[in-house]
Amino acid sequence: MDTTARIIDKRDLTDITKLFVVHAPLVARNAAPGQFVILRVTETGERIPISITDFSRAAGTITIVIQEVGRTTALVGALGVGEVFLDFAGPLGLAAPLPSQGHAVLIGGGFGTGAVFPLARELRSRGVRVSSIVGARTRDLVILADLLATESDEVHVCTNDGSLGYRGFVTGRLEELMDAGAGFTHCFAVGPMPMMRAVATTTRRRGLPAMVSLDPLMVDGTGMCGGCRVTVGGKSFFACVDGPFFDAHQVDFDEADARLMTYKEQETLAGELAGLGR
Amino acid sequence: MPIVYPHKTAMPCRDPQERRRNWDEVAEGYTAERAIAEAHRCLNCQDPVCEQGCPVNVPIREFVRRVALGDFEGAARTIRRRNLLPAICGRVCPVEHQCESRCVLAPHQDPVGIGRLERFVADWERQHGNGEQTAAPEVWRDQKIAIVGSGPAGLTVASDLAQLGYPVTIFEALHAFGGVLRYGIPQYRLPKEIVDEDVEHLKTLGVEFVRDVIIGKTVTIDQLVDEFGYSAVFVGTGAGSPIFMNIPGENLKGIYSANEFLTRVNLMRAYSPAYDTPVRSPRRAAVIGAGDTAMDAVRCSIRLGAEEAHIVYRRSEQEKGARAEDYERARDEGVIFDWLTLPQRFLGDENGWVRGLECIRTELGEPDESGRRRPVPVPGSEFTMAADVVVIALGTNPNPLVPQTTYGLDVDGHGCIVADPQTGATSRAGVYAGGDIVTGGATVILAMGAGREAATAIHEYLQQRADQEAEQVLDAGSPLLNG
Ligand SMILES: Cc1cc2nc3c(=O)[nH]c(=O)nc-3n(C[C@H](O)[C@H](O)[C@H](O)COP(=O)(O)OP(=O)(O)OC[C@H]3O[C@@H](n4cnc5c(N)ncnc54)[C@H](O)[C@@H]3O)c2cc1C
Ligand SMILES: Cc1cc2nc3c(=O)[nH]c(=O)nc-3n(C[C@H](O)[C@H](O)[C@H](O)COP(=O)(O)OP(=O)(O)OC[C@H]3O[C@@H](n4cnc5c(N)ncnc54)[C@H](O)[C@@H]3O)c2cc1C
Ligand code: SF4
Ligand code: SF4
Ligand code: FES
Numbered sequence: 001m002d003t004t005a006r007i008i009d010k011r012d013l014t015d016i017t018k019l020f021v022v023h024a025p026l027v028a029r030n031a032a033p034g035q036f037v038i039l040r041v042t043e044t045g046e047r048i049p050i051s052i053t054d055f056s057r058a059a060g061t062i063t064i065v066i067q068e069v070g071r072t073t074a075l076v077g078a079l080g081v082g083e084v085f086l087d088f089a090g091p092l093g094l095a096a097p098l099p100s101q102g103h104a105v106l107i108g109g110g111f112g113t114g115a116v117f118p119l120a121r122e123l124r125s126r127g128v129r130v131s132s133i134v135g136a137r138t139r140d141l142v143i144l145a146d147l148l149a150t151e152s153d154e155v156h157v158c159t160n161d162g163s164l165g166y167r168g169f170v171t172g173r174l175e176e177l178m179d180a181g182a183g184f185t186h187c188f189a190v191g192p193m194p195m196m197r198a199v200a201t202t203t204r205r206r207g208l209p210a211m212v213s214l215d216p217l218m219v220d221g222t223g224m225c226g227g228c229r230v231t232v233g234g235k236s237f238f239a240c241v242d243g244p245f246f247d248a249h250q251v252d253f254d255e256a257d258a259r260l261m262t263y264k265e266q267e268t269l270a271g272e273l274a275g276l277g278r
Numbered sequence: 279m280p281i282v283y284p285h286k287t288a289m290p291c292r293d294p295q296e297r298r299r300n301w302d303e304v305a306e307g308y309t310a311e312r313a314i315a316e317a318h319r320c321l322n323c324q325d326p327v328c329e330q331g332c333p334v335n336v337p338i339r340e341f342v343r344r345v346a347l348g349d350f351e352g353a354a355r356t357i358r359r360r361n362l363l364p365a366i367c368g369r370v371c372p373v374e375h376q377c378e379s380r381c382v383l384a385p386h387q388d389p390v391g392i393g394r395l396e397r398f399v400a401d402w403e404r405q406h407g408n409g410e411q412t413a414a415p416e417v418w419r420d421q422k423i424a425i426v427g428s429g430p431a432g433l434t435v436a437s438d439l440a441q442l443g444y445p446v447t448i449f450e451a452l453h454a455f456g457g458v459l460r461y462g463i464p465q466y467r468l469p470k471e472i473v474d475e476d477v478e479h480l481k482t483l484g485v486e487f488v489r490d491v492i493i494g495k496t497v498t499i500d501q502l503v504d505e506f507g508y509s510a511v512f513v514g515t516g517a518g519s520p521i522f523m524n525i526p527g528e529n530l531k532g533i534y535s536a537n538e539f540l541t542r543v544n545l546m547r548a549y550s551p552a553y554d555t556p557v558r559s560p561r562r563a564a565v566i567g568a569g570d571t572a573m574d575a576v577r578c579s580i581r582l583g584a585e586e587a588h589i590v591y592r593r594s595e596q597e598k599g600a601r602a603e604d605y606e607r608a609r610d611e612g613v614i615f616d617w618l619t620l621p622q623r624f625l626g627d628e629n630g631w632v633r634g635l636e637c638i639r640t641e642l643g644e645p646d647e648s649g650r651r652r653p654v655p656v657p658g659s660e661f662t663m664a665a666d667v668v669v670i671a672l673g674t675n676p677n678p679l680v681p682q683t684t685y686g687l688d689v690d691g692h693g694c695i696v697a698d699p700q701t702g703a704t705s706r707a708g709v710y711a712g713g714d715i716v717t718g719g720a721t722v723i724l725a726m727g728a729g730r731e732a733a734t735a736i737h738e739y740l741q742q743r744a745d746q747e748a749e750q751v752l753d754a755g756s757p758l759l760n761g
Contacts, residue, residue: 227534
């Protein structure tokens with residue numbers, strides 16, 4: 001059985017964010033919105049989890065968006081069209097628990113803007129109204145808003161500096177829309193931990209059910225190591241097999257934040273060696 | 279009655295102080311002279327009861343006799359009739375519970391060192407080229423077999439069925455093959471080159487190895503059968519899901535399951551600066567549990583630089599599950615054993631790092647379901663111990679991925695796949711299972727034994743099916759006439 005995963009298209013979205021279309025038919029055939037892959041680039045390298053931004057069973061492709069934050073993601077970023085991943089395993093995790101009616105608001109920050117795209121498509125095919133909110137620090141870092149627009153009833157862009165769209169955080173825009181009577185029934189957010197924490201706080205206060213895709217450190221991604229454990233509702237779960245989507249209002253974000261920092265020192269060193277010490 | 283030396287011929291080990299800081303194999307193995315001397319201790323019993331203690335019935339008496347005669351090649355051939363992975367088993371079998379426990383010498387003196395001899399023979403064979411190793415058999419059957427998991431159970435099924443002429447594919451979730459042999463058991467106890475060689479050997483038998491495929495996620499068992507045309511499936515997915523204690527503070531940084539700690543170290547080679555995957559360097563390590571896994575974790579922590587490394591176990595030394603040899607080697611390497619000690623919670627610092635354990639002393643009460651005496655906390659005996667790395671090695675549950683995604687596959691209350699102990703047959707026709715996924719965490723050789731039984735059963739099942747299909751074709755008469 002052929003597990004070769006070859007890059008057939010690549011696009012630079014920002015200086016450090018890159019989109020890859022990967023021919024990996026075996027992974028594509030069972031992929032569902034909300035799942036991820038684990039990939040490896042070199043024989044001595046780490047296994048890293050990356051969300052599935054898009055998939056096509058017909059074309060046998062998986063699209064991923066990589067944000068270069070450290071050594072391994074930098075190695076991925078340097079790959080070009082025609083090259084293959086050493087390992088590309090998936091789809092992993094559970095499909096996002098999507099509703100079949102109502103009005104969903106999808107919130108994406110960083111690579112998360114890509115990760116919410118398959119949710120939007122699936123929700124729309126189920127007849128759910130979809131509003132999307134995309135956040136970035138500044139206009140040059142806004143990614144994939146156009147792609148998301150193809151599967152959303154409306155898209156709202158937010159930048160911290162106001163260089164594009166709403167000035168402020170995604171949660172500010174979310175509240176504005178709710179105040180204006182958007183009538184959201186569900187919220188799904190993928191992005192940096194501080195953003196998801198803020199979404200949790202806001203939606204809890206406003207009584208809007210919300211799910212977030214947690215991105216703890218992982219090793220195997222198959223439920224074997226327990227390194228990805230997160231506390232939700234006072235109970236410990238393995239994000240790779242029980243998630244990655246969890247009830248935002250129940251997540252212990254303090255613990256999740258702390259655990260992400262476990263190898264901070266080693267990572268900073270590896271990042272500097274990889275030339276990311278900017 | 280020949281004179282038999284009461285003690286096993288010693289096997290040289292590297293010096294404990296030296297080995298504390300590197301990953302080379304600890305036990306150096308017998309020389310030919312030592313092996314012959316040890317083989318001479320065997321009485322060549324009329325009724326070799328030792329063989330009943332081996333789950334795959336290695337012809338122990340015969341191979342030991344050949345070693346005594348210096349016929350190492352013959353000994354290797356003899357072992358290979360029953361055991362596909364002798365270099366591995368000779369190193370990791372808990373012989374004191376298996377073959378050697380039955381040896382007639384055992385009550386009054388040391389049993390024959392069967393494991394050591396097996397290792398010697400296998401290593402001799404490796405060094406002298408597997409001269410008359412079976413060439414790739416002809417693949418001539420058209421019924422394809424899928425094997426899920428590349429641990430000892432899956433490797434055995436693959437080998438047996440490939441030699442019967444079946445096309446065999448092994449699917450492995452990880453990027454490397456061998457199961458626990460690869461990610462769990464450390465280099466200093468089982469050099470990975472040996473696992474590599476055994477996998478390579480299976481490739482020469484024509485077995486197809488496919489990595490990065492998680493059955494139940496990438497492809498389901500039903501798809502393997504319905505869409506990919508596999509006629510039978512063997513599930514050997516092991517008991518890979520780590521058990522945690524569910525006590526406060528367990529998710530502090532620096533607290534690992536044994537699986538995570540050992541996977542980082544063995545599979546991902548965190549100990550080598552050339553590899554990217556990190557692991558926390560311990561100064562004071564505490565490993566909870568006293569089985570093989572715990573010994574592996576504690577000895578790895580020493581090799582990662584721990585100045586102090588503890589085993590914390592709620593029962594006493596007698597109840598420990600670890601192999602005798604590994605326990606002694608851990609002691610020689612300076613491991614401190616805190617028996618009758620039960621952790622109650624983990625203590626952390628302001629940054630979420632573990633800094634210690636709050637424990638309570640126990641004493642042993644009445645026997646529990648496992649037949650071992652139950653540890654009972656002693657009131658008022660609470661104390662804290664410092665630790666910056668904690669490894670929880672309390673065993674594993676079966677990984678639920680395959681049962682959850684396979685229609686009609688029965689599991690028991692522990693999540694183990696229900697399989698016929700003689701054949702490995704499950705509640706699904708054509709789907710067989712064996713090894714830790716059926717028994718819960720057991721041993722390498724038991725997993726191999728289960729694989730062997732399942733391979734035989736799969737062969738019978740497929741032959742029957744082929745016969746039935748042939749009959750149906752005959753009954754149906756000429757396809758042309760029936761239009
Ligand atoms: C389910 C899941 C889905 C993910 N999807 C994507 C995706 O679609 N695109 C993408 O670019 N990344 C994604 N990530 C995050 C990605 O796995 C990490 O960024 C990557 O492992 C970092 O590896 P590195 O060697 O490049 O950096 P490292 O050297 O490991 O880390 C560099 C910096 O990034 C931080 N970091 C490390 N891991 C994470 C993490 N999991 N989340 C947030 N910060 C982290 C570190 O604290 C450090 O500051 C996902 C993670 C998970 C668990
Ligand atoms: C640290 C440690 C030390 C041990 N020491 C000893 C020892 O000294 N002596 C001894 O006899 N026994 C020892 N054991 C026990 C022994 O290793 C196991 O009993 C044995 O490996 C079980 O074999 P198995 O083939 O059933 O499964 P495993 O060896 O667990 O292999 C299962 C394989 O299946 C793969 N897999 C799981 N799910 C899927 C899926 N859905 N799709 C594809 N692949 C999948 C896994 O990744 C793994 O590679 C030890 C165990 C551990 C953990
Ligand atoms: S395979 Fe294991 S149990 Fe069997 S004879 Fe060899 S060492 Fe003993
Ligand atoms: S029982 Fe002991 S002495 Fe007898 S044949 Fe077996 S190994 Fe030799
Ligand atoms: S990554 Fe190992 S259990 Fe989730």
